[in-house]
Amino acid sequence: MTNQGAIPIQYTNVTSLRVGAMEFDSRDAALNSFRRNVQRVPANKILLHDGEHNCKVIVVIDGWLATSKSSLNGEVQLIDFMLPGDIADPTSADGKTAGLNIEAVTEALISVIPLAVWHRMLAESPRLARANEHVQAAERARLSERMLRLGRGSAESRIAYALIELCLRLKPLGLSENCAFHLPLTQRHIGDFTGLTAVHVCRTLRRFVRNGLVETADHMDIRITDLGTLSDIAGVEPERLAAEITPLPD
Amino acid sequence: MTNQGAIPIQYTNVTSLRVGAMEFDSRDAALNSFRRNVQRVPANKILLHDGEHNCKVIVVIDGWLATSKSSLNGEVQLIDFMLPGDIADPTSADGKTAGLNIEAVTEALISVIPLAVWHRMLAESPRLARANEHVQAAERARLSERMLRLGRGSAESRIAYALIELCLRLKPLGLSENCAFHLPLTQRHIGDFTGLTAVHVCRTLRRFVRNGLVETADHMDIRITDLGTLSDIAGVEPERLAAEITPLPD
DNA sequence: CGGGTAATTGAGCTGGTTCAATCTGAGTGG
DNA sequence: CCACTCAGATTGAACCAGCTCAATTACCCG
Numbered sequence: 001m002t003n004q005g006a007i008p009i010q011y012t013n014v015t016s017l018r019v020g021a022m023e024f025d026s027r028d029a030a031l032n033s034f035r036r037n038v039q040r041v042p043a044n045k046i047l048l049h050d051g052e053h054n055c056k057v058i059v060v061i062d063g064w065l066a067t068s069k070s071s072l073n074g075e076v077q078l079i080d081f082m083l084p085g086d087i088a089d090p091t092s093a094d095g096k097t098a099g100l101n102i103e104a105v106t107e108a109l110i111s112v113i114p115l116a117v118w119h120r121m122l123a124e125s126p127r128l129a130r131a132n133e134h135v136q137a138a139e140r141a142r143l144s145e146r147m148l149r150l151g152r153g154s155a156e157s158r159i160a161y162a163l164i165e166l167c168l169r170l171k172p173l174g175l176s177e178n179c180a181f182h183l184p185l186t187q188r189h190i191g192d193f194t195g196l197t198a199v200h201v202c203r204t205l206r207r208f209v210r211n212g213l214v215e216t217a218d219h220m221d222i223r224i225t226d227l228g229t230l231s232d233i234a235g236v237e238p239e240r241l242a243a244e245i246t247p248l249p250d
Numbered sequence: 251m252t253n254q255g256a257i258p259i260q261y262t263n264v265t266s267l268r269v270g271a272m273e274f275d276s277r278d279a280a281l282n283s284f285r286r287n288v289q290r291v292p293a294n295k296i297l298l299h300d301g302e303h304n305c306k307v308i309v310v311i312d313g314w315l316a317t318s319k320s321s322l323n324g325e326v327q328l329i330d331f332m333l334p335g336d337i338a339d340p341t342s343a344d345g346k347t348a349g350l351n352i353e354a355v356t357e358a359l360i361s362v363i364p365l366a367v368w369h370r371m372l373a374e375s376p377r378l379a380r381a382n383e384h385v386q387a388a389e390r391a392r393l394s395e396r397m398l399r400l401g402r403g404s405a406e407s408r409i410a411y412a413l414i415e416l417c418l419r420l421k422p423l424g425l426s427e428n429c430a431f432h433l434p435l436t437q438r439h440i441g442d443f444t445g446l447t448a449v450h451v452c453r454t455l456r457r458f459v460r461n462g463l464v465e466t467a468d469h470m471d472i473r474i475t476d477l478g479t480l481s482d483i484a485g486v487e488p489e490r491l492a493a494e495i496t497p498l499p500d
Numbered sequence: 501c502g503g504g505t506a507a508t509t510g511a512g513c514t515g516g517t518t519c520a521a522t523c524t525g526a527g528t529g530g
Numbered sequence: 531c532c533a534c535t536c537a538g539a540t541t542g543a544a545c546c547a548g549c550t551c552a553a554t555t556a557c558c559c560g
Contacts, residue, residue, distance in 0.1 A: 051490070069398040071485050077401040079394045092494035093388035099494050100394050136386075138343035143393055144329045144350050148319040150400040151327040151445025155548065186506065195401025200548055202508060219507075219557085235321050240301070244342035244349050405516065436538065450516055452540060469525090469539075 014038050017061055017111070018085040019131040020138070020247030021172065030125045034059065034111045041104045047112075048090055048102040055098050057118045058088040063108025064184055068101045068192070078193040080139060081105070081166070084173055085247070087135050091115065106184045134247040141244045145236075150195050153235070158194040159204050160234035163214065167224060168242045179224040186220075264288050267311055267361070268335040269381040270388070270497030271422065280375045284309065284361040291354045297362075298340055298352040305348050307368045308338040313358025314434055318351045318442070328443040330389060331355070331416070334423055335497070337385050341365065356434045384497040391494045395486075400445050403485070408444040409454050410484035413464065417474060418492045429474040436470075 016025040017034050024031050038061065041047065047058060050069060058065065065082040067090070079100055082088045092099035095115075104110075113121070122129045142165065149158045166183060170176035183190075187205070188198040196204075208214045213230045215223045224230055231238050266275035267284050274281050288311065291297065297308060300319060308315065315332040317340070329350055332338045342349035345365075354360075363371070372379045392415065399408045416433060420426035433440075437455070438448040446454075458464045463480045465473045474480055481488050 067394070069394050071398060071402055075402040077398040079397055089390075091387050092391035093384055093497050094493045095384065095387065095498070097490075097494055099387075099391035134343055134345065137341050137345065137349075140339075141342035141349035143397070144317070144319050147329055147393070147397060147400060148321060148327040150397060151442075152321055152325040187508095188506080192401075197549060198507085199509090199550085202506095203548090206508075240347075243344045244347055247343050248345070437540095438538080447517060448539085449518080449541090452538095453516090456540075 014061065014109075014111075017059070019059065019087065019128060020085050020135040021249040022127065022131040022134075024128070024131075028125065028127070030121050030128050033113065033117060033121050037111045037113050037117075038109065039112055040109050041107065043104055043107045046101060046103045047110075048098050050098055050101045052098045053096055055091050055096060055115050057091075057113045057115060058082075058102055059111045059113065060084050060086050060088070061109040061111060063110075064105040065108055065110070066103055066105050066189075066193075068103065070101070076192045077195065078189065080142060081169075081193070083169055085135070086139070087132060089136075105189065131247070138245050138247045145241070145245065149235075155194070155196050155200055155204050156207075156233050157235055158196065159190065159201060159208070160213075160230045161236060162190060162194055163222060163224060164227075164231055164234050164236055164238060164241065165245060167222075168238065169246060171242075172246055179227055181222055183220045183222060264311065264359075264361075267309070269309065269337065269378060270335050270385040271499040272377065272381040272384075274378070274381075278375065278377070280371050280378050283363065283367060283371050287361045287363050287367075288359065289362055290359050291357065293354055293357045296351060296353045297360075298348050300340075300348055300351045302348045303346055305341050305346060305365050307341075307363045307365060308332075308352055309361045309363065310334050310336050310338070311359040311361060313360075314355040315358055315360070316353055316355050316439075316443075318353065320351065326442045327445065328439065330392060331419075331443070333419055335385070336389070337382060339386075355439065381497070388495050388497045395491070395495065399485075405444070405446050405450055405454050406457075406483050407485055408446065409440065409451060409458070410463075410480045411486060412440060412444050413472060413474060414477075414481055414484050414486055414488060414491065415495065417472075418488065419496060421492075422496055429477055431472055433470045433472060 014035050016023055017031060018024070024034070047065070048056070060082045062084055065088055067079040067082065067088055068076055069079060070076045088102045090098035090100050090102055122132060145161065145165070149161050153161070167176050167179055167181055170181045175181055187201045191198040191201045194201065205216065209216060213224070213226045215225055227238060264285050266273055267281060274284070297315070298306070310332045312334055315338055317329040317332065317338055318326055319329060320326045338352050340348035340350050340352055372382060395411065395415070399411050403411070417426050417429055417431055420431045425431055437451045441448040441451045444451065455466065459466060463474070463476045465475055477488060
């Protein structure tokens with residue numbers, strides 16, 4: 001929960017940038033706008049507060065962000081994780097106020113685009129607009145999947161789903177090989193993501209391990225060893241889910 | 251759960267149509283596209299199934315729709331209600347597959363736009379594109395609010411929030427006067443919306459009535475009699491919430 | 501070695517579920 | 531007009547999944 005300042009970096013470091021599954025390099029005018037707004041931010045930094053007025057769109061280049069809401073009594077619900085290529089757009093209906101918090105889960109490299117600039121970029125690059133649409137559609141699909149489990153699923157089904165979702169999302173980023181991946185998360189994060197207490201996340205995860213569904217190492221290196229059973233518990237077909245929640249190449 | 255065919259109507263009946271808070275009339279070319287695709291559908295008709303391939307965007311002209319997901323064992327989660335002026339866009343990341351069900355809650359008048367046509371309409375009418383953005387932003391804001399309560403809120407807070415949300419959304423449609431409004435819903439709907447059982451919805455609603463927070467008549471005419479307390483329970487400031495979840499006029 | 505954060509495990513509690521019975525009101529057919 | 535049906539609402543009683551509280555352990559970092 002530290003909240004130090006962002007460290008501006010040499011933006012020239014960024015020679016290409018991914019939005020969804022599309023790569024934007026020096027041939028795209030958009031890249032310059034992205035580069036002008038690149039920042040490196042430390043883990044746990046809160047980038048935007050729910051209700052804040054200066055709304056910006058944040059494109060993740062590297063690292064993990066999360067969007068979240070919190071209740072008056074301090075309980076947190078993670079709405080979505082934002083991985084490289086994802087776009088955190090906090091804008092709510094009035095077009096000014098942020099409808100959620102955006103925070104860096106890990107140290108991250110991001111591009112923070114003022115809303116006006118973002119709209120111009122979308123208008124000028126149909127390719128970017130298309131990429132944006134895919135990314136937004138993927139997010140919508142994830143949200144409804146998760147909402148179903150939040151409202152109707154057991155703890156097992158919520159956690160199984162979360163593991164599978166993250167596994168599938170990390171795969172196209174080259175961060176998940178053969179159902180093995182690293183989550184830079186605490187059990188509290190997973191609890192805040194699934195609407196459970198950290199204690200119950202722990203119990204459920206242990207049970208998965210005991211039953212041979214997953215293996216864990218080093219406190220968050222996960223390997224799904226029985227995807228069949230796990231996806232039954234999650235109530236999901238992995239192939240179909242991947243198509244629905246992962247932006248495809250153009 | 252009836253599933254009869256849609257009844258095509260004289261589309262010439264529709265002389266203007268609202269998207270979000272913006273009115274589209276004969277001066278807008280978009281109106282013709284809307285009119286060409288108008289349908290009247292009966293209550294409980296399922297308009298689109300999760301996973302279906304022929305994706306269409308549905309604009310609500312009159313009546314209530316709902317988007318939903320259901321689990322293998324038949325449990326339903328309502329993702330969002332779509333009221334007049336709302337746009338149900340079921341598209342998931344692959345751009346083809348529907349990521350949720352769309353069903354008519356009441357008899358409804360809708361315009362069903364093929365995805366390709368919709369994209370053309372957006373490209374040709376910047377005003378429509380802007381309206382669409384506001385409507386989408388409003389929906390996103392609602393989803394995160396609800397997700398917070400689904401994951402972290404008590405039954406009381408979920409139901410209080412649902413009542414306030416619907417009250418606020420109905421107001422600009424002229425369907426909510428002075429915190430009194432009609433919900434064309436069963437307690438089961440509210441349960442599916444809030445992730446609770448119908449039985450518990452009933453108990454909680456009765457408790458609200460006993461405590462003088464709301465009055466009910468005729469099985470779903472609601473009047474919020476103590477908005478202060480109810481919004482405390484919901485964990486919400488009504489004015490701010492209205493700005494975030496209700497599309498504003500241009 | 502000390503201190504702090506995260507994970508783990510146990511024990512008991514509780515909010516919401518489940519199951520079941522009753523009640524209500526709007527058809528519907530005779 | 532009444533009898534019958536059917537969907538929804540209401541209420542009671544028992545149960546249980548996940549929570550809370552609390553103690554212990556593991557691990558990292560200075």
